[in-house]
Amino acid sequence: MMNIIETEELHGPQTYQKFPVVIVRGSRAEVWDDKDNLYIDCMGGYGVAIVGHCNPEVVAAIKGQAERLITCHGSLYNDARAEFLEKLTSCTPKGLDAAFLSNSGAEANEVSIKLAKKFTGKKGIIAMKGAFHGKTAGALSATWSKKYKDPFEPLLQSIKHVEFGSLGELEAAIDDDTGAVLLEPIQGEGGIIMPPPDYLKGVREICDRRGILMMVDEVQTGLGRTGKMWAIENWGVVPDVLTSAKGLAGGVPIGATIARREILHSLKKGEQTSTFGGNPLSCAAGTATLDYIVKNDLPGQAVSKGSFFLEQLRALVGRHRIGREARGLGLMLALEMRVDIQNILLNALKERVLFTYSGRTVVRLLPPLVITEEQIRSVMQVLDKVVSSEEMKQPG
Ligand SMILES: Cc1ncc(COP(=O)(O)O)c(C=O)c1O
Numbered sequence: 001m002m003n004i005i006e007t008e009e010l011h012g013p014q015t016y017q018k019f020p021v022v023i024v025r026g027s028r029a030e031v032w033d034d035k036d037n038l039y040i041d042c043m044g045g046y047g048v049a050i051v052g053h054c055n056p057e058v059v060a061a062i063k064g065q066a067e068r069l070i071t072c073h074g075s076l077y078n079d080a081r082a083e084f085l086e087k088l089t090s091c092t093p094k095g096l097d098a099a100f101l102s103n104s105g106a107e108a109n110e111v112s113i114k115l116a117k118k119f120t121g122k123k124g125i126i127a128m129k130g131a132f133h134g135k136t137a138g139a140l141s142a143t144w145s146k147k148y149k150d151p152f153e154p155l156l157q158s159i160k161h162v163e164f165g166s167l168g169e170l171e172a173a174i175d176d177d178t179g180a181v182l183l184e185p186i187q188g189e190g191g192i193i194m195p196p197p198d199y200l201k202g203v204r205e206i207c208d209r210r211g212i213l214m215m216v217d218e219v220q221t222g223l224g225r226t227g228k229m230w231a232i233e234n235w236g237v238v239p240d241v242l243t244s245a246k247g248l249a250g251g252v253p254i255g256a257t258i259a260r261r262e263i264l265h266s267l268k269k270g271e272q273t274s275t276f277g278g279n280p281l282s283c284a285a286g287t288a289t290l291d292y293i294v295k296n297d298l299p300g301q302a303v304s305k306g307s308f309f310l311e312q313l314r315a316l317v318g319r320h321r322i323g324r325e326a327r328g329l330g331l332m333l334a335l336e337m338r339v340d341i342q343n344i345l346l347n348a349l350k351e352r353v354l355f356t357y358s359g360r361t362v363v364r365l366l367p368p369l370v371i372t373e374e375q376i377r378s379v380m381q382v383l384d385k386v387v388s389s390e391e392m393k394q395p396g
Helices: 004-011 056-068 079-090 105-120 137-142 146-152 167-173 199-210 231-235 280-295 298-319 342-350 373-393
Strands: 023-027 030-033 038-041 098-102 124-128 159-162 178-183 213-217 241-244 255-259 323-329 332-337 362-365
Touching: 038 373, 056 280, 079 098, 079 255, 079 280, 098 105, 105 137, 105 178, 105 213, 105 241, 105 255, 137 146, 159 167, 167 199, 178 199, 199 213, 199 231, 280 298, 298 323, 298 332, 298 373, 332 373, 342 373
Parallel strands: 124 159, 124 178, 178 213, 213 241
Antiparallel strands: 023 030, 030 038, 098 255, 241 255, 323 332, 332 362
């Protein structure tokens, strides 16, 4: 009998921070391990499982499409792709009416970086300290963490980083060769860092005044998670370019770089293509996912469930001296501790709840938006228990 963990360790890479569990199936906000233990999933595949695991409507769309046509290169037209493009651009902020389809968040951001250069004719991009945009070479250049970047330098030299939240630093960093600003509306990997209240409006104003593109990475924040279809809408701002991925096709790999048509069309024939980009399977899954999000008002659900969850997390911080802060928007939440959270996450796993990291001291919660209030209560009981036991180990 194959030992799954040993086999992955032997034949897989060593690059993932692995949890000692084998997940074999899922439904809504729950997953099961190979011994049939049930877990409430607040990791959500790092935010992928927006519409829940194995959402029946997405499953039906995948099955139907798989029986009809799985692959169709972008050099041919396809019904599932056209339907998805139409649906996607009907859900995007005003004026963002064209999209390049790819296969991941990093790839979607690679296309943003190319678009910025091609449309503006300028090389320079300003990204944010603390940012995460993916790990392919271009996206990695826009990512902040030295730990991810140092072994692979030199990366793109044309990307510089300024403080997230400082309009003054942004303005000062813009020069004649700056084509775009790239930022997450709420920094995910960086620790669920909220922007100051008027910051995103201020970025828009600076971009307009200085004639540069505002490009937002909504790979983690998008698709209803923060209470609006796109997080940037919480601040009433319309960007020039927006990237999406993660949950956009209900868990099937996909990426999308969405922009005004005149911007997207600055990339000419051959300048950006992808063998799998816009494949019928992910497009059919994507259409079913967007339909489900809209029909079931998942953004609205994220608002009500998220405020209940955040209230409970804040109360927990108030009860425990090792708690530092609870924060977030909708169902993009963080519990920051004063201690390393490794034991908390591993003990929660034993209590059958999955969380993930956002740095060494921040528990990140990205549950499916279909999580129930009852499940949130169960999650809170587990958190209380594992935080209490960690607190007992810490010197007073
Ligand atoms: C904001 C953001 N951008 C980009 C990415 C990279 O996406 P992928 O892992 O699909 O390349 C992520 C992944 O976590 C992300 O959170």
